[in-house]
Amino acid sequence: MRRVTRHIKGGCRNKAKIPPGSSNKDSSAELDESLLLTENLTTNLFRIKQFLIDCSDIVYREFLFAQREDIRLVMIYTDGLADKSQLSDQIMRALSLELPLSAPQADITRSGAYHLIKERGVCVHQIKETNRLDEIIEAILSGDTVLLVEGNSTAIINGARGWESRSISEPDTEVIVRGPREAFVENLSTNTAMLRRKLKSHLLKIEALRLGRISKTDVVIIYIKGVANEKLVTEVKRRLRKIDLDGILGSGYIEELIEDNPWSPFPQINHTERPDRMAARLLEGRVGIMVDGTPFALTVPNVFIEYLQAPEDYYERFYFATGVRIIRFAALVLSLTAPSLYVAIITFHQEMLPTPLLLSIAAQRESVPYPAIFEVLFMELSFEILREAGIRLPRQIGQAVSIVGALIIGEAAVRAGLVASATVIVVAITGISSFVFFYSASIAIRMLRFPIMMASAALGLFGLISSIIVLVLHLCSLRSFGIPYLSPVAPISVGDMKDVVLRVPWWAMYNRPRLIGWKNPRRLGPEQKPDFPEVKNRGGAGDA
């Protein structure tokens, strides 16, 4: 008893150090003594209250079982996390008012009352029993409602959770024209349900995990059994279990803790807030990781080409999709090299420009006092500042910033002779190109632009080419859960070329990506190319 109190003194603040995370590390003898319920309700209540001291959002509601003074019940839940209407209707009203009407209760014992409550009284879908204090605390804090019964050393955990959450809305970061319009929300169970609705198969496995010493965040690993490589699933689980962090507040935490090359500027784990995209990746044999509290789900392994694929490519006609992909590749090259190329050419290789263009640029630069590299750096920095401001600032001020930005960058700087208008064009095209492909990859590209710019300002095209070579070497060395980052381009996999620059029609995409879906390579049945000669010969389906 003294030991218990010593534990309890830690209270809410030190909760993380005691149960339940550490409980399995303690010896079972100590655990029995300190963390089990007794038959005395007052003692139990006292001990729970000691754990949850100074946690003002915990509600303790005492009431009588079937109006019998000798059987007291205590309902404990967290305010805001439990569904109060369910509590009052299905638990309190049922136990204290309705049960006495329907069942004989005068001669019932305390343990009898417990069974009655468990089997007939409580009208909640999920219930669980436990006699361990740590489980009770965790259940309360996760939103469950704990029911303690006088004279019983077991508690009933009612899964009557219900809290305010955002409703499903359109995705903000991956907008498309044609295709599903729903996005994940912060609530994990809503998210898994959305995925389950897309893939109604018993093969879709959703394995749960809890991470975070204090946050105790629910994390699930999602994969399709038989499609995903088991070794990959095991590896994902192994890396996730290794995580020992006080709080997981977003999928980005996990991403940084499990990626293969922690120093690389390139993200090696993909994320999405679109259930359809997630489902498509799972169908290719990838493994998903979803974290409670964030709408962004992770998928592994990730290859670079994925950043140049948009979900819409698969919903629109393949000719269009292929065309758009070529544009995206061009945008990638532009956003990485356009300013460096500009600097290199106008400070080292003026002979590469057509004469009229050279003269026109020379005329613009006539009044510019700085070397071209400073000019471009200044403009790129201004652009990045404007972009950052555009994201951070309150929405009401947005217009003001865009007007100032457009005026300062577009007009005044050129008029004042600070920058050449060609520089403005280059910076603008670079900035816009960097938003064409996937956002998190564009961050890396935008960042790498600066060192490449410096190299080309120092060494010209030689510097540009050298830094591109270094970059490509780095990309070649990256792995994401063992899969080469540049696959299927390097190492080349000819079959997968159907979904890199080209997007061939669905009836021709027979196989899953070779390195990822080799367990179950075939995704298409035979003879899927539409060919209906009988209808064609008759001259239409109408007279069938």
Added chain:
Amino acid sequence: MNRKIILLMVLILALLFPEGCWSRREINELAIVLGAGLDRTADNKVQLTLQLARPSAFSGGGENAGGEAPRQNNSWVVTGTGDTVLDAENNLALKVSRHIYWSHSIIIVYGESMARGGVRDVSNFFMRNPQPRETSWIFVTEGEAKNVLESHSELEKTSAQSIAFLARNQPGYSIMLEDFQQNLTSPGTNPAAPRIQLLKLGQPQGVGMEERLRHEEVGITGTGIFKDDKLVGWLDMSETRGLLWLHGKVKEGAIIVPSPGQPDKKISLAISRDKIKVNPEYDGETVKFNVNIEFDMELLEQQSNEDLTQPEKIKEIERLAAEEVLEQCNSALAKAQGDYGTDIFGFGEAFHRKYKTEWKKVKGHWNDEFQKARVDIAVEPHLRLTGMLHRRASLKR
């Protein structure tokens, strides 16, 4: 890991600094050469004239556009003299505040004094120096090259651009530096270059416009022909056509011939495609060239009112066209072969290709050999389109 990264950074920085930015040249530190002219001074020195772009005059499309007279010169013409071209350039650079930048020099003009004395000793500068383009157009002018570069153009920003665009359109015989040098190198052919002259062009269009037209513009007026590297004479435009025919470089253009049934009226034929075959024959004594010119034409203009779509009329037109072309070729041949004895047609190369062993004997004195050679020209025109749809308007009702 951290130590490695720091080491890498230090290495990269160490690489950058000693390397420096030694070949860095900001655009506004360049004096962009648009055209170069070479003259020989009286005391046998090289006089180099450069047309330098004045970038501030090129700003945007805005200010200078709209028919307003330019308020400032678009280019600046500077002259320097020296023993060699580089010496002249260095002397010239003393007067120019920026680096002289050759890469956009699009024309090289030889003044008559320079061309008559031989261009070999100055033209190699433009090949050895990495900056000037091998695609610069080569010209010769009567008088001083300096005067040509000092002119300005009504249509283009500078006269250098105007001349270069003129050469690009190939109204006459145009040649680039690399081909010119190649012709100098090979004993089987002699170079030729278009002749440019200052011409009084244009009419003032209203009060106060006379001022703007008080200048002369550059135009192509023929071809200067070289023997080895020395200018020996000129071809006029009709003889230049002959030169183009014998080079197979006609590409486009027109032939004017009398109408078959009504010789006082003319018809115009547009040339659409030409092909030339030069077949040398050598019997150990005399050289003979059988030249076969074949080309397609279409009827573009008709002053007469006869029906030219008849097969016999077509035959007749083809005969007349052949005669006309033959005459052009012969006049060019007469001048180059007869008057000056220089092979500017590349016939020597054709001979070389066919008679490799005999070539060794004749190549030392090829121009003399060429002067003695017989050239048989066969012309085979094909009238492809006679205008079936539009002929009715020309016919008598």
